[in-house]
Amino acid sequence: MTRRVRLARAALATLLLVGALTPALSAGPTGSAAAAPRAGVPAPHGASSDSIRSREYWLDADGIRSAWTTTRGAGVTIAVIDTGIDGTVAELRGAVTGGTDFSGLGAANGQTPVGEDNGHATMVASLAAGRGTGSNSGVIGVAPEASLLSISVGFGAGARDSDAQIAEAVTWAVDHGAKVINMSLTRNTLDWPTSWDTAFLYAEDHDVVVVAAAGNRGSGTDEVGAPATMPGVLAVAGVTQSGVASGQASAQGITLGVAAPSENLVGVIPGGGYVLWDGTSGAAPIVAGVVALVRAAHPELKAPDVINRILATAHDKGPAGPDALYGHGIVDAAAAVRDDVPHVAANPLGDLHEWVRVNRRATPAPAPEGSITVPAPVDSTPVIAQPSDPVGVLLPSIPLLQLVGVPVLIVLLLLFALGGLVVGAVVQFRSLRRTG
Template sequence: MTRATARFRRTASALVAMILAGGSMAAGLVAAPAAQADSWRDKEYWLAESGITKAWQVSKGAGVKVAVIDSGVDAAHPDLKGAVVGGYDVSGAGDPDGQKSIGGKPEHGTLVATMLAGRGHQPADAKASPSPNASSTGPDGIVGVAPEAQILSVSTWLGSANPAGKTDQDQIPEAVRWAVDNGAKVINISLGSTTPQWPQSWDAAFLYAEQKDVVIVAAAGNRVGGNIQVGAPATIPGVLTVAGLDRKGVASNDSSSQGISIGVAAPAENLLGGMPGGGYAEWAGTSGATPIVAGVAALIRSKWPDMSAEQVINRIVSTAKDTGAPGKDPLYGFGVLNAEAALKDPVPETAGNPLGSISEWIRVHRRGNLGSPAPVPTSELPSAVPTLPEATVPAAKAPSQRDSALGAAVVIGFAALFAAIIAAAVFQLRKAARNPRLAGEEPDTGVLNTVDSGGKAS
């Protein structure tokens, strides 16, 4: 066994340690009963500051299914009434419809879903029959970025030992494939790891999503959870990776990360979301920034149903407000999310996904020939776990350290280039945030540690 192979196997075996974003918030969530919901609506500052309320003049996400690959979504939450239209449990330890909160962070999926597609609710004393001209969202509770989008809840068991025995090596690719086969046009993945590498078992599923024209949005991770650099799956080429901002619109010290795969930045502190059982919570992290961006992708796909996934991503990143170092940088990516511009500005078509292509990465780094993965036959609510086909791209060898996935469909020829990029990122962060703690890059041990892509709770 070569050293590179052994290193990759250690990484793969440790993938079970990958947990849902928001690991530290369990100790500090600030929950409130549904009766106080109206006070939470007023705190959703990102709706106006990120241009979302003005983007609603164009679209609210109607007709678009968004898959939330997470810890399950409580469809009974009052702000999600009618929003969850299906789901599936890939862990083998939850309910078949994916709507049971499971795993190490059971509340996490509901927090994400309400931020993405919450519809609010009518107060208890509201009239039973609202007027025909009433808003599509209730006046109380959380309203999501795409309040007319539909949610597919794909539940995973991450963050603790899965009683069903399935690791994320099996769950993540199965979840992606199920989401694609069941009509998701956008996939939200608010989870991550502390290594840029991913197991080869994920290749075919992300290739399948790319070939089926699905937008995948993933969290960059947080320094407070150990992510000095972006970790997989946010490093996979073609994935729209989201960094986090503090309340002042600056790269967050704790609730963000850095890396060349970052595409756009969005609010990640002082966030609000719904809790299983009808409550609410304040939280922080790129796991909350991710559904903000995924919601904007849903608004775009609703407005232009025939627009390709690569053009949707291009529209989001090309209209972002350039922040930090001029041009694309490892703290903000292409810049800060501007939802109004993404929905209203004229944007020239791009020749390809500005964030790369997993098919090209596989061709170069796996050194195999591309094929077309066959669809996995699934019904809307399958009663058994779908059997995934083997990856159609044969592996020549396990990825070496030089071949680590960094979210770009280009060959990173020398480890020195990677080190130079990270060093520049650290310098920019220290300059922007004046944080002397980030004096250097943590070494990549090849072992996947526990990660908190959701940051700390308020």
């Protein structure tokens, strides 16, 4: 069964990863295999490390190499919530400084890859913060001096509830120093569980930028799903090597923040070796790396300003303003690090606190399983009609007093009384005439 087929079947699970492999450039630390020819990428035969580095076209196309003259991400920690990073491969040796497992399947330090597509996290990590294998060899990440936390989660047979895993993983990442969280996965639904409200609010309140992949049409995600639909999350779309929205390795949606390369990506796999791959699983860590560069260059900035820098300096591809294919445009690392960008008072991608206040307040708490809801008793005491008071209808109400004033009412009452006396006198006079 190919990895593409396995990913398609994984769409039936609650959460799925959003990257797809093409044939390996190298079968392992010592072996090699020829990759199938692709548009714009020659088929390698026993690809050398130098040819691996030369495939990272985004380093120049997206201003990353230029940004390195200012910063390479030192001092910033990126948490990778994924299948678990193999920190022993050459490009990631020393980069992974901590981790844990929430799947129930991995190692305590989170560095044992889990699941059927267990190479996914290592590929993601290499794009975010790979060190390379030399000055011009091996895969180098966008922020090659940033640190990584490996948080392993698992989906499918034997794993714990995936929604719970994600909520716990986000909270753990915040508590262990992450300033950026990368999530190259999708729930494949627009909505998310309330447990994610709590976890993502915790990240927001602790000044952490969450980056999430949009998903891929090629693996069944036509529309952006959570966590990329959540307010405040930096959702990443995918583009081709020529900078056009990817037809298969991206998804569309109004919550997109920016776009980054998602095709013809080269990544490191567990045990060593390289693969070409497609998917917003790769676009997301490119942007997460840019976030790390901005945070390293501007440590005084809070998360809303960091996100705003990335949005404001992106190259707009569609009509003016954000759109459902590119968000605010294609990320530009050099501009995000160096340009003058005005301060913002709030996250330009929305406020999760406000969303929760508006959208969760009317949601009734679920009744315990097996319980019976008893309706409130209705008062059956009959209502007794009160007799009308003929005097009461003559007395002015407070609104009437406010409307016409006390003096006018006195005059009216006097006229009414005088009229009564006149009528009485006339009746008495007529009575006297009939009897006189």
